[in-house]
Amino acid sequence: MNPPLSDEQLALDAAAGSRDAFEELVQRFGAAVRGVLEKNVEDYHLAFDLAQEVWVKVFRALPRWQPTGSFRSWLFSVALNHLRDAKRSKARSRIVYLDEFRSAPAAPKSNDPRGRLEEHAAITAALTAVPEPYRTAVVLVDVNGLSYEEAADSLGCAVGTVKSRVNRGRFAFKDLYLRQEGDARDPARASESRGVSS
Amino acid sequence: MKCDAMREWFSDRLDDSLDPDRSAQVDQHLAQCASCLAEFEALRLAIGRLRQAGPPVTSADERAVIMAAIDREAEDRLVASAVGGESIERRSGVFKRAILMPRPEPAPRKAIALVTHVASFGIGIAAAALFWFGGARDTSSPSDASRSTHDSARTRIEPAVVTSPTPNRPIEPPVVAPRTESIPVPAPASTPPQEMLLRVSSDLTVVRNGERGIGSSAPLTLKPGDVVEAQSAGRWRIIVGDHGALEVQSEPASPAPRTPTISRGPMIAIDLDPAPLQRLAARMRSSIEQLAGAVDRATERMPKTPIASEPTIASPKPAIAKQPAESTDVSSVTKPVVAGAPPSALAVRGPVVVRHDEAGLRLQTAGSPIEVVPALIQRLRDDDARVVALVVARLELVREEFERDPTFPRVAPRVASAPVSNSLFGLVTSLVASTPSVNQTEDTYAYWNRWFDTCADAIVARETYGTW
Structure with a gap:
């Protein structure tokens, strides 16, 4: 079996007109791009729409992409630039969706203090609460596995800046995450911490 | 104070990106400071779980939605390239698209003619003739060609799938007569034709698969995947698809008025087998x-x-x-x-x-x-x-x-x-x-x-x- 093509080779193939190559890139990074956006806009549907726009931008720009850096760092830089543009745009109106996609999943029956869904929700909630710009740095490095250099390319800043942001973001995430974990183990303490009288 | 300084290195220590001396220094401190050790272990736990969660996996639905957007973009870009980058919305009333259908059954010695109407708004297209290439090149004499052209134009310009112009607009008459040019081709093979010939008048600039040239009396052999553009007063483009399908796109010449004044009838008549x-x-x-x-x-x-x-x-x-x-x-x-x-x-x-x-x-x-x-x-x-x-x-x-x-x-x-x-x-x-x-x-x-x-x-x- 042939080893899977690198992201960069797929990008070159896609730039040359291969739809299959582009689709493979979407398969590899579609959810990751959407995830980065979602962590910023805190709205799945809006992130989904933005992600589509990002991919269209990628599709347009791919023929001009030069494989001097990693594809995914360029991809995330496109996504983050698009996110900045979208935030600046006042034209984007709030969309209210009728479906219940965002409703909290039912707590799984388990002896574990947290099931998988709950664990994922806790991670997402903690990560979302990490302030910017530390959150994006952590998402790029720790969630999506970018190197500091790749993250620096994506964010358009120095490697040292990325390291600093990741360091601070990690500590912030740790505090938020472990606080939630403590709340899950001790609901009474969670109520107290939220100022809710029982 | 020392603890705060040490904690600045915890993140790098988790990544194993510290130099050996610094790493040893951090480890030594952790061995001596219970508070920092607890902090470091908590950080390791939290980041470990974050990494363990990993990037989300793209679902088939999400991929399909994105690719649908890409396909739309690809189509838009294709059209945009033919009209100079104008937005698709504005082009909707301008662009004429049609699908040329390959003849599914052999019809001996009948040419398929494409008539381009040179309309008033300036499709200054010299006549082009499309005909299926059935394997062998045509060896007919010019007189045969002329006779066949006449017969085919009379009998073969029949039903067409035509795009509708913008409604509610008066139809302006063409000022230039339609020009027809075709040459006979041998009887097509029983299999669907995979190649076809395109004759482009020598006064046209032709871009074929990115290579610029001019038309000539010698026809071009087109294969699936080929894209041919020609430009004179107007511009048109032919895309050869799979199975021998042709897509013909054309636009009026600049600075001809665009929407909403483009409202006339179809510019291209297409021979279509009614079967x-x-x-x-x-x-x-x-x-x-x-x-x-x-x-x-x-x-x-x-x-x-x-x-x-x-x-x-x-x-x-x-x-x-x-x-x-x-x-x-x-x-x-x-x-x-x-x-x-x-x-x-x-x-x-x-x-x-x-x-x-x-x-x-x-x-x-x-x-x-x-x-x-x-x-x-x-x-x-x-x-x-x-x-x-x-x-x-x-x-x-x-x-x-x-x-x-x-x-x-x-x-x-x-x-x-x-x-x-x-x-x-x-x-x-x-x-x-x-x-x-x-x-x-x-x-x-x-x-x-x-x-x-x-x-x-x-x-x-x-x-x-x-x-x-």
Whole structure:
């Protein structure tokens, strides 16, 4: 079996007109791009729409992409630039969706203090609460596995800046995450911490 | 203070990115400081779980949605490149698209002619001739070519799938006669042709697959995947698809007025084998008869709606201003045919108009479903199998679209709450029964007509290729 093509080779193939190559890139990074956006806009549907726009931008720009850096760092830089543009745009109106996609999943029956869904929700909630710009740095490095250099390319800043942001973001995430974990183990303490009288 | 300084290195220590000396220094501190050790372990736990969660996996649905957006973008970009990057919305009334159908069955020594009409807004396209390449090059003499051209133009410029121009606009007559150029080709092989020849006049600049050149008397051999662009006063592009399908795109010359003034008839007449349409018609006969009876019964139960005598219902598609065809080859098929009433009554205003003109066969519809559907049914009783097929195609696609797209009631809003069965019978019955009066807006008419034209194009493509 042939080893899977690198992201960069797929990008070159896609730039040359291969739809299959582009689709493979979407398969590899579609959810990751959407995830980065979602962590910023805190709205799945809006992130989904933005992600589509990002991919269209990628599709347009791919023929001009030069494989001097990693594809995914360029991809995330496109996504983050698009996110900045979208935030600046006042034209984007709030969309209210009728479906219940965002409703909290039912707590799984388990002896574990947290099931998988709950664990994922806790991670997402903690990560979302990490302030910017530390959150994006952590998402790029720790969630999506970018190197500091790749993250620096994506964010358009120095490697040292990325390291600093990741360091601070990690500590912030740790505090938020472990606080939630403590709340899950001790609901009474969670109520107290939220100022809710029982 | 020392602890705070040490904690600055915890992140790098987790990454194992510290140099050995620094790493040893941190480890030594952790061995001595319980507070920092607890902090470091908590950080390791939290980041470990974050990394363990990993990046989300792209679902098939998400991938499909993104790729659909990409495909739309690819199509838009293709079109945009042919019109100089203008937005697709503005191009919608400008661009003419058509699908050229390969002849599915061999027809000995008959050329397929493509007629380009050089219209008033400046499609300054010199004539081009397309013909299938059946394997061997043509060796006919020029006199044979001339005779064959004449015969083929008279007999082969027949039904066409034509795009509809923007409705509600006067049709301006062309100022330059259509030019036809074709040469005979040998009988096609039994297999679908994979190559075809394109002759481009030598006064045109041609870009073929990115390589610029000029036209010449020697025809180009086109293969699937080839893209040919030519430009003179206007610009056109031919894309060779799989199975030998051709897509012809053209645009008026700059600075010719763009939307909304582009409103004339189709610029390209396409030779189309009627066999697929006839097969479709034959297959749909039984359901059509059933449908006709149902509509008749439904309309009997309803108050009579004035159709031909209703003066307030203006057709959104004015009749094409007939011009004396300057080519005798096409003049024989320019007789207008009007359904359901004397031509004088419905030529300008009426729900269904079937017309042969320079471009081929055209089916126009205007009005609400209660007007259009019975008139279409009436057309089904005509003996012209091609008209029947076009009508059936439209009705059938109305049904399919209705089933597929829940927003279809945009066309017939009252259908939204009506029970609609999964059949053409049920759909049309509901359309008729649930539309008590004609009060549709002009926008609805325009939408309805645009949609019908799309249907006609799509059904032919499906009939030929088995897919949309």
